[in-house]
Amino acid sequence: MMNIKPSAAIRKNYNEISELCKRSGEPVYLTKNGEGDLVVMDIETFARRESMLRLRENLVAAEEGRLNGKPGYSIDEVSAMMKAAVREVLDGQRK
Structure with missing residues:
Protein backbone atom coordinates (compact mmCIF):
# COMPACT_ATOMS: atom_id res chain seq x y z
CA MET A 1 0.00 0.00 0.00
CA ASP A 42 13.26 4.94 7.92
CA ILE A 43 17.01 4.35 7.92
CA GLU A 44 16.74 0.54 8.11
CA THR A 45 14.56 0.41 5.00
CA PHE A 46 16.96 2.76 3.22
CA ALA A 47 20.00 0.65 4.19
CA ARG A 48 18.26 -2.55 3.07
CA ARG A 49 17.35 -1.01 -0.30
CA GLU A 50 20.91 0.25 -0.77
CA SER A 51 22.27 -3.24 -0.06
CA MET A 52 19.87 -4.78 -2.56
CA LEU A 53 20.83 -2.20 -5.19
CA ARG A 54 24.54 -2.93 -4.69
CA LEU A 55 23.86 -6.66 -5.02
CA ARG A 56 21.91 -6.10 -8.24
CA GLU A 57 24.68 -3.88 -9.64
CA ASN A 58 27.25 -6.57 -8.86
CA LEU A 59 25.11 -9.27 -10.48
CA VAL A 60 24.58 -7.17 -13.62
CA ALA A 61 28.31 -6.40 -13.81
CA ALA A 62 29.14 -10.11 -13.45
CA GLU A 63 26.64 -11.05 -16.17
CA GLU A 64 27.97 -8.34 -18.50
CA GLY A 65 31.48 -9.62 -17.87
CA ARG A 66 30.40 -13.18 -18.61
CA LEU A 67 28.75 -12.08 -21.86
CA ASN A 68 31.96 -10.25 -22.81
CA GLY A 69 34.06 -13.38 -22.29
CA LYS A 70 35.53 -12.66 -18.87
CA PRO A 71 36.24 -15.72 -16.71
CA GLY A 72 33.38 -16.77 -14.48
CA TYR A 73 33.17 -17.87 -10.88
CA SER A 74 33.02 -21.34 -9.39
CA ILE A 75 29.91 -22.54 -7.61
CA ASP A 76 31.73 -22.20 -4.29
CA GLU A 77 32.74 -18.60 -5.09
CA VAL A 78 29.18 -17.66 -6.07
CA SER A 79 27.82 -19.36 -2.96
CA ALA A 80 30.24 -17.42 -0.73
CA MET A 81 29.32 -14.12 -2.44
CA MET A 82 25.60 -14.78 -2.05
CA LYS A 83 26.00 -15.68 1.63
CA ALA A 84 27.98 -12.47 2.21
CA ALA A 85 25.28 -10.42 0.45
CA VAL A 86 22.51 -12.03 2.51
CA ARG A 87 24.50 -11.40 5.72
CA GLU A 88 24.91 -7.74 4.74
CA VAL A 89 21.16 -7.32 4.21
CA LEU A 90 20.30 -9.14 7.44
CA ASP A 91 22.86 -7.15 9.43
CA GLY A 92 21.31 -3.97 8.03
CA GLN A 93 17.89 -5.10 9.29
CA ARG A 94 19.19 -5.70 12.83
CA LYS A 95 20.70 -2.24 13.30
Whole structure:
Protein backbone atom coordinates (compact mmCIF):
# COMPACT_ATOMS: atom_id res chain seq x y z
CA MET A 1 0.00 0.00 0.00
CA MET A 2 1.34 3.43 -0.93
CA ASN A 3 1.45 5.95 1.92
CA ILE A 4 0.82 9.49 0.66
CA LYS A 5 0.71 12.58 2.91
CA PRO A 6 0.74 16.33 2.28
CA SER A 7 4.15 17.93 2.93
CA ALA A 8 2.72 19.91 5.86
CA ALA A 9 2.23 16.58 7.67
CA ILE A 10 5.98 16.18 8.19
CA ARG A 11 6.08 19.38 10.26
CA LYS A 12 2.91 18.67 12.18
CA ASN A 13 3.16 14.90 12.59
CA TYR A 14 6.84 13.97 12.41
CA ASN A 15 6.55 11.24 15.06
CA GLU A 16 3.48 9.73 13.39
CA ILE A 17 5.18 9.63 9.98
CA SER A 18 8.36 8.22 11.51
CA GLU A 19 6.39 5.45 13.22
CA LEU A 20 4.47 4.70 10.00
CA CYS A 21 7.75 4.32 8.09
CA LYS A 22 9.21 2.04 10.74
CA ARG A 23 6.07 -0.05 11.21
CA SER A 24 5.31 -0.54 7.50
CA GLY A 25 8.88 -0.74 6.21
CA GLU A 26 7.61 1.31 3.28
CA PRO A 27 8.37 4.87 2.22
CA VAL A 28 5.91 7.72 2.74
CA TYR A 29 5.37 9.95 -0.26
CA LEU A 30 4.91 13.64 0.51
CA THR A 31 3.03 15.96 -1.80
CA LYS A 32 3.24 19.71 -2.19
CA ASN A 33 0.33 21.52 -3.85
CA GLY A 34 -1.03 18.13 -4.92
CA GLU A 35 2.17 17.11 -6.72
CA GLY A 36 4.78 14.57 -5.63
CA ASP A 37 7.58 16.31 -3.73
CA LEU A 38 9.57 14.02 -1.38
CA VAL A 39 9.89 10.42 -0.27
CA VAL A 40 10.63 9.65 3.38
CA MET A 41 11.70 6.26 4.75
CA ASP A 42 13.26 4.94 7.92
CA ILE A 43 17.01 4.35 7.92
CA GLU A 44 16.74 0.54 8.11
CA THR A 45 14.56 0.41 5.00
CA PHE A 46 16.96 2.76 3.22
CA ALA A 47 20.00 0.65 4.19
CA ARG A 48 18.26 -2.55 3.07
CA ARG A 49 17.35 -1.01 -0.30
CA GLU A 50 20.91 0.25 -0.77
CA SER A 51 22.27 -3.24 -0.06
CA MET A 52 19.87 -4.78 -2.56
CA LEU A 53 20.83 -2.20 -5.19
CA ARG A 54 24.54 -2.93 -4.69
CA LEU A 55 23.86 -6.66 -5.02
CA ARG A 56 21.91 -6.10 -8.24
CA GLU A 57 24.68 -3.88 -9.64
CA ASN A 58 27.25 -6.57 -8.86
CA LEU A 59 25.11 -9.27 -10.48
CA VAL A 60 24.58 -7.17 -13.62
CA ALA A 61 28.31 -6.40 -13.81
CA ALA A 62 29.14 -10.11 -13.45
CA GLU A 63 26.64 -11.05 -16.17
CA GLU A 64 27.97 -8.34 -18.50
CA GLY A 65 31.48 -9.62 -17.87
CA ARG A 66 30.40 -13.18 -18.61
CA LEU A 67 28.75 -12.08 -21.86
CA ASN A 68 31.96 -10.25 -22.81
CA GLY A 69 34.06 -13.38 -22.29
CA LYS A 70 35.53 -12.66 -18.87
CA PRO A 71 36.24 -15.72 -16.71
CA GLY A 72 33.38 -16.77 -14.48
CA TYR A 73 33.17 -17.87 -10.88
CA SER A 74 33.02 -21.34 -9.39
CA ILE A 75 29.91 -22.54 -7.61
CA ASP A 76 31.73 -22.20 -4.29
CA GLU A 77 32.74 -18.60 -5.09
CA VAL A 78 29.18 -17.66 -6.07
CA SER A 79 27.82 -19.36 -2.96
CA ALA A 80 30.24 -17.42 -0.73
CA MET A 81 29.32 -14.12 -2.44
CA MET A 82 25.60 -14.78 -2.05
CA LYS A 83 26.00 -15.68 1.63
CA ALA A 84 27.98 -12.47 2.21
CA ALA A 85 25.28 -10.42 0.45
CA VAL A 86 22.51 -12.03 2.51
CA ARG A 87 24.50 -11.40 5.72
CA GLU A 88 24.91 -7.74 4.74
CA VAL A 89 21.16 -7.32 4.21
CA LEU A 90 20.30 -9.14 7.44
CA ASP A 91 22.86 -7.15 9.43
CA GLY A 92 21.31 -3.97 8.03
CA GLN A 93 17.89 -5.10 9.29
CA ARG A 94 19.19 -5.70 12.83
CA LYS A 95 20.70 -2.24 13.30
